[in-house]
Amino acid sequence: MLATAVIVFREVLEAALVIAIVLGASRGVARRGWWVLGGIMLGALGAGLVALFADVIAQSFAGTGQALLDATILLIAVLMLGWHNVWMASHGRKLAGEIKQIGAAVQAGNKTLAALLLICFTAVMREGSEVVLFLWAIAASGGHEFGMTVGGFAGLIVGIAVGALLYRSLLFIPIRYFFTVTGWLILLLTAGLAAQAAGFLNQAGLLPALGNSLWNTSAILSQQSMLGELLHILVGYIARPSGIELLFYAGTLVTIFTLMRLVRRRALRSCRSSVSVRGETQATSS
Amino acid sequence: MHLRLSSLILFGALAISTAVVAAPSTAQLTIKDRVFTTTELTVPANTKIKLLVTNEDLIPAEFESYDLSREVVIPGHSTVTVYLDALAPGRYNFFNDFNHAAQGWVVVGAPDQAKTGNQD
Numbered sequence: 001m002l003a004t005a006v007i008v009f010r011e012v013l014e015a016a017l018v019i020a021i022v023l024g025a026s027r028g029v030a031r032r033g034w035w036v037l038g039g040i041m042l043g044a045l046g047a048g049l050v051a052l053f054a055d056v057i058a059q060s061f062a063g064t065g066q067a068l069l070d071a072t073i074l075l076i077a078v079l080m081l082g083w084h085n086v087w088m089a090s091h092g093r094k095l096a097g098e099i100k101q102i103g104a105a106v107q108a109g110n111k112t113l114a115a116l117l118l119i120c121f122t123a124v125m126r127e128g129s130e131v132v133l134f135l136w137a138i139a140a141s142g143g144h145e146f147g148m149t150v151g152g153f154a155g156l157i158v159g160i161a162v163g164a165l166l167y168r169s170l171l172f173i174p175i176r177y178f179f180t181v182t183g184w185l186i187l188l189l190t191a192g193l194a195a196q197a198a199g200f201l202n203q204a205g206l207l208p209a210l211g212n213s214l215w216n217t218s219a220i221l222s223q224q225s226m227l228g229e230l231l232h233i234l235v236g237y238i239a240r241p242s243g244i245e246l247l248f249y250a251g252t253l254v255t256i257f258t259l260m261r262l263v264r265r266r267a268l269r270s271c272r273s274s275v276s277v278r279g280e281t282q283a284t285s286s
Numbered sequence: 287m288h289l290r291l292s293s294l295i296l297f298g299a300l301a302i303s304t305a306v307v308a309a310p311s312t313a314q315l316t317i318k319d320r321v322f323t324t325t326e327l328t329v330p331a332n333t334k335i336k337l338l339v340t341n342e343d344l345i346p347a348e349f350e351s352y353d354l355s356r357e358v359v360i361p362g363h364s365t366v367t368v369y370l371d372a373l374a375p376g377r378y379n380f381f382n383d384f385n386h387a388a389q390g391w392v393v394v395g396a397p398d399q400a401k402t403g404n405q406d
Contacts, residue, residue, distance in 0.1 A: 063338070063366045133346045134346075134383075202371065205310075205336070
């Protein structure tokens with residue numbers, strides 16, 4: 001029962017932390033709750049489908065189908081998180097201002113909300129399909145049905161609770177720094193997901209490793225430890241990274257960071273010029 | 287200077303392409319009754335390995351390794367392919383994430399074993 005709880009917890013935690021961070025980062029955006037919820041629901045549905053067709057997926061592409069699917073899902077998440085962060089870079093100041101003054105929600109374009117939905121969808125689908133397969137494996141191996149159900153639910157609830165705790169703690173950050181902090185959190189999270197995608201593409205034999213285990217810090221901080229696991233999810237910590245994982249990590253970090261800087265500078269300039277012309281604060285959302 | 291640079295690039299490209307094109311040696315792992323039938327899998331060093339993991343059970347298993355940074359679900363009665371790139375000699379732990387009692391090691395041998403592994 002405990003083993004079931006721990007494994008379900010670890011899978012749920014990853015999705016819960018991703019959702020907690022994007023929920024925080026999209027604070028002040030109108031109707032974001034519905035889009036996040038929609039993403040979670042669709043993700044659960046997708047997880048069921050992936051689990052149901054697990055054998056078909058596994059056998060496809062000469063036995064590398066699952067790694068390719070994982071890499072694809074991760075890269076979609078990377079694109080959407082990158083898009084979301086760049087959007088926030090140009091709108092964060094406005095959002096922070098509105099939250100401070102009237103607490104009113106800001107209307108965001110459908111593209112941004114769709115990105116939010118896709119991020120939650122990919123997080124839940126990837127982790128959820130493993131939970132479904134794992135629970136089935138336990139059930140089929142003649143484990144006690146009752147203990148399994150209790151363990152599974154316990155893992156699910158504790159995982160969601162930790163995600164909620166992260167979200168609540170994020171809200172304690174003063175609004176002036178809030179979007180800067182969430183921006184950095186998403187940046188590191190996204191780089192970590194990109195490194196994971198690179199790992200899967202290497203596992204499928206499509207990308208060279210460019211050197212296995214460039215360094216090994218498992219003696220200092222094992223990836224199996226709770227802290228190692230947490231840092232793996234949040235900032236992409238890998239104890240024994242390969243060259244390709246490092247390359248994807250750094251490449252994603254630099255690309256998104258540069259785009260954020262460019263967009264923020266442009267937003268500031270257009271804000272200044274519109275203020276000097278009419279004093280208007282109404283900006284059209286992209 | 288120019289010639290030296292281009293020959294360097296050519297050499298680099300050649301080195302990369304042979305690393306990619308060279309047929310990997312194949313290794314096999316089997317899961318039965320939720321455990322690995324081989325707990326020590328010996329492979330040659332510095333050689334790309336095509337590892338076939340077969341699950342003979344009806345229920346799914348997950349081949350996972352932090353040391354090798356590998357993770358894949360293997361549904362019942364199926365085989366998946368996991369590539370391992372040129373490993374340095376040493377021992378690399380792997381396990382069945384759906385049954386942690388099932389542990390195993392990839393044992394990477396001395397470099398001279400790589401040659402015999404490549405010729406078959």
